Amino acid sequence: MSYFCERIERMSAYVPGEQPETSDVIKINTNENPYPPSPAVMAAIHAVREEHLRRYPNPTSKPFRCAAAKQFGVTPDMVICSNGMDELLRMLIQACCDATRPLGYATPTYTLYSVLAETIGAPTRGVPFPADYSLPIDALAATDARLFLIVNPNSPTGTFVPIEDIAKLAKKVQGRAIVGVDEAYANFAKDNALRLVNQCQNVIVLRTLSKGYSLAGLRFGFAIASEPIIAMLNKVRDSYNLDALAIAAATAALTDHAYAQATWQKVIDERDKLVPQLRKMGFAAIPSQSNFILATAPNPGADVIYHGLKDRNILVRWWSTPGLSDKLRITVGTAEQNTKLVNAIAAIIAAGR
Amino acid sequence: MSYFCERIERMSAYVPGEQPETSDVIKINTNENPYPPSPAVMAAIHAVREEHLRRYPNPTSKPFRCAAAKQFGVTPDMVICSNGMDELLRMLIQACCDATRPLGYATPTYTLYSVLAETIGAPTRGVPFPADYSLPIDALAATDARLFLIVNPNSPTGTFVPIEDIAKLAKKVQGRAIVGVDEAYANFAKDNALRLVNQCQNVIVLRTLSKGYSLAGLRFGFAIASEPIIAMLNKVRDSYNLDALAIAAATAALTDHAYAQATWQKVIDERDKLVPQLRKMGFAAIPSQSNFILATAPNPGADVIYHGLKDRNILVRWWSTPGLSDKLRITVGTAEQNTKLVNAIAAIIAAGR
Numbered sequence: 001m002s003y004f005c006e007r008i009e010r011m012s013a014y015v016p017g018e019q020p021e022t023s024d025v026i027k028i029n030t031n032e033n034p035y036p037p038s039p040a041v042m043a044a045i046h047a048v049r050e051e052h053l054r055r056y057p058n059p060t061s062k063p064f065r066c067a068a069a070k071q072f073g074v075t076p077d078m079v080i081c082s083n084g085m086d087e088l089l090r091m092l093i094q095a096c097c098d099a100t101r102p103l104g105y106a107t108p109t110y111t112l113y114s115v116l117a118e119t120i121g122a123p124t125r126g127v128p129f130p131a132d133y134s135l136p137i138d139a140l141a142a143t144d145a146r147l148f149l150i151v152n153p154n155s156p157t158g159t160f161v162p163i164e165d166i167a168k169l170a171k172k173v174q175g176r177a178i179v180g181v182d183e184a185y186a187n188f189a190k191d192n193a194l195r196l197v198n199q200c201q202n203v204i205v206l207r208t209l210s211k212g213y214s215l216a217g218l219r220f221g222f223a224i225a226s227e228p229i230i231a232m233l234n235k236v237r238d239s240y241n242l243d244a245l246a247i248a249a250a251t252a253a254l255t256d257h258a259y260a261q262a263t264w265q266k267v268i269d270e271r272d273k274l275v276p277q278l279r280k281m282g283f284a285a286i287p288s289q290s291n292f293i294l295a296t297a298p299n300p301g302a303d304v305i306y307h308g309l310k311d312r313n314i315l316v317r318w319w320s321t322p323g324l325s326d327k328l329r330i331t332v333g334t335a336e337q338n339t340k341l342v343n344a345i346a347a348i349i350a351a352g353r
Numbered sequence: 354m355s356y357f358c359e360r361i362e363r364m365s366a367y368v369p370g371e372q373p374e375t376s377d378v379i380k381i382n383t384n385e386n387p388y389p390p391s392p393a394v395m396a397a398i399h400a401v402r403e404e405h406l407r408r409y410p411n412p413t414s415k416p417f418r419c420a421a422a423k424q425f426g427v428t429p430d431m432v433i434c435s436n437g438m439d440e441l442l443r444m445l446i447q448a449c450c451d452a453t454r455p456l457g458y459a460t461p462t463y464t465l466y467s468v469l470a471e472t473i474g475a476p477t478r479g480v481p482f483p484a485d486y487s488l489p490i491d492a493l494a495a496t497d498a499r500l501f502l503i504v505n506p507n508s509p510t511g512t513f514v515p516i517e518d519i520a521k522l523a524k525k526v527q528g529r530a531i532v533g534v535d536e537a538y539a540n541f542a543k544d545n546a547l548r549l550v551n552q553c554q555n556v557i558v559l560r561t562l563s564k565g566y567s568l569a570g571l572r573f574g575f576a577i578a579s580e581p582i583i584a585m586l587n588k589v590r591d592s593y594n595l596d597a598l599a600i601a602a603a604t605a606a607l608t609d610h611a612y613a614q615a616t617w618q619k620v621i622d623e624r625d626k627l628v629p630q631l632r633k634m635g636f637a638a639i640p641s642q643s644n645f646i647l648a649t650a651p652n653p654g655a656d657v658i659y660h661g662l663k664d665r666n667i668l669v670r671w672w673s674t675p676g677l678s679d680k681l682r683i684t685v686g687t688a689e690q691n692t693k694l695v696n697a698i699a700a701i702i703a704a705g706r
């Protein structure tokens with residue numbers, strides 16, 4: 001007899017990317033925005049008083065929900081806030097899935113999805129992306145999944161599926177499954193699925209301030225969907241899931257949209273410069289609509305380049321798993337960081353010859 | 354066919370206490386500490402830089418775990434941190450309970466427990482407290498529960514069960530159930546269960562900074578248990594469940610133990626003054642080891658006094674549920690707040706005659 005559920009005993013925890021404690025490293029391994037958050041964020045934090053910390057915070061992050069409603073043209077009751085997007089994903093999977101209600105997604109994708117399904121004993125239905133990384137609409141709809149999660153742009157590929165394809169999937173599974181569009185990286189893409197929440201009753205768009213708003217350290221996610229979907233998610237949400245500081249900082253960040261947008265454009269410009277540089281060195285880089293690039297490495301191979309960069313205090317992401325072990329996922333840094341990266345890779349390749 | 358699991362459709366969300374947006378109210382309804390947090394907390398928050406917000410935080414709240422390990426004489430791997438104690442309770446119930454593994458507790462208790470069990474479809478085994486509010490050890494152990502949650506001091510009664518009784522329950526159910534001791538209010542009690550985590554492999558002690566450290570607005574909980582229990586809980590914990598600001602502020606608060614302790618003593622002194630004052634006015638107040646008092650109201654009744662106080666900008670807690678509808682739960686405030694409360698109640702009683 002065990003103290004814990006068998007599925008918990010059996011499962012492995014999700015392994016997050018490396019977070020070094022020192023700051024003398026070029027950290028382009030977990031898709032942070034290379035630019036600092038808006039000055040309005042620090043001002044909002046410094047305006048929080050002892051009394052706001054002593055008392056419980058607003059239980060529904062109302063100031064943020066009102067700001068988001070205004071910005072995205074929805075009602076505050078169409079918005080829910082969460083402690084990072086991870087909590088949002090957990091709530092959605094917990095509300096929609098169980099042992100008889102599978103979770104569906106196209107693979108490869110964010111590996112946390114299957115871990116979260118495992119924690120509640122829900123089966124998963126993974127459908128491989130075709131070679132062009134288009135959405136396998138019919139194959140997904142043919143599964144018995146009751147919730148689909150589509151990261152768009154996808155991680156770890158950086159590829160983008162047209163919003164119309166997501167709408168097609170939502171229509172095909174209407175009445176039996178919700179389609180969650182994980183837009184963690186949408187601020188760096190040419191389009192997003194927000195318009196679908198008014199067109200489709202079964203679409204929920206998930207966002208985070210981690211990447212677009214340079215606030216990975218703050219843990220703030222939110223979702224937009226029809227009011228009945230949000231009401232159901234609120235049932236599994238912890239009462240006070242966001243603290244007073246996070247609510248104040250996140251509201252300030254979202255409101256200073258112009259600042260954030262300027263960082264997105266800089267990242268996009270740098271990305272579009274970095275891709276041809278990588279290709280010139282022999283990388284096969286997948287076209288990215290995100291703030292990172294997944295690229296198959298030339299000789300001496302992804303693992304050697306990964307370790308060579310690490311020795312030079314440059315941290316990128318490498319997975320030893322099949323299908324990914326020949327690739328590196330590189331977060332787009334500042335112009336200066338990207339130049340250092342390119343030079344370091346060139347040196348490693350030259351030494352490996 | 355529904356988009357959500359039937360148990361989610363069917364359930365009602367937990368209803369938290371009222372959180373008024375104005376600050377001109379004497380808010381003694383949700384057990385906040387009436388004194389502000391340590392000045393070290395604000396200093397720690399102001400020391401957080403843009404760079405700490407831009408990057409992901411430490412995934413395991415390591416600075417806090419090290420400080421707690423030092424203070425409580427355990428290892429850092431015996432400590433887990435959570436986004437308020439609510440998240441900790443959710444993780445524990447998710448890891449230990451499911452449709453075939455019930456959750457047990459003595460009633461009345463914190464009503465969130467049954468709501469959390471419902472979200473994952475776990476049955477509950479509620480055993481009524483006897484009239485003296487002692488722990489019904491044998492009756493609890495006779496159930497088939499795989500996790501017991503004991504709030505000590507209990508909410509909403511404020512009563513305290515001897516730690517030896519909790520140890521007896523843990524011994525009786527050893528090998529088949531975990532005993533979680535919810536010590537949200539232990540800072541105001543004469544004893545606590547921390548020593549049990551070294552004596553019993555199946556005991557976990559849950560704490561929060563909300564009450565004892567005046568940080569309800571920060572959302573920071575933690576638990577101490579044997580390393581295998583903590584390792585299992587980490588599997589269901591979101592990777593970055595605490596943000597950079599919360600980790601810094603919580604570590605500062607815990608470290609300034611002397612400051613917090615001084616507030617506990619002031620609250621205890623005020624509590625022990627308030628109880629006889631309430632009794633003098635005709636309340637039947639249960640002896641409290643907490644920072645609140647549950648008391649059966651005299652004429653004109655709990656609901657009338659609750660509304661009368663609210664009209665006078667004093668907020669206490671009143672539930673319309675059977676067994677509680679004749680009682681008020683009053684958080685111990687500052688000396689000044691308590692005087693205003695007593696005078697207001699006296700006026701309401703006089704008017705009601």
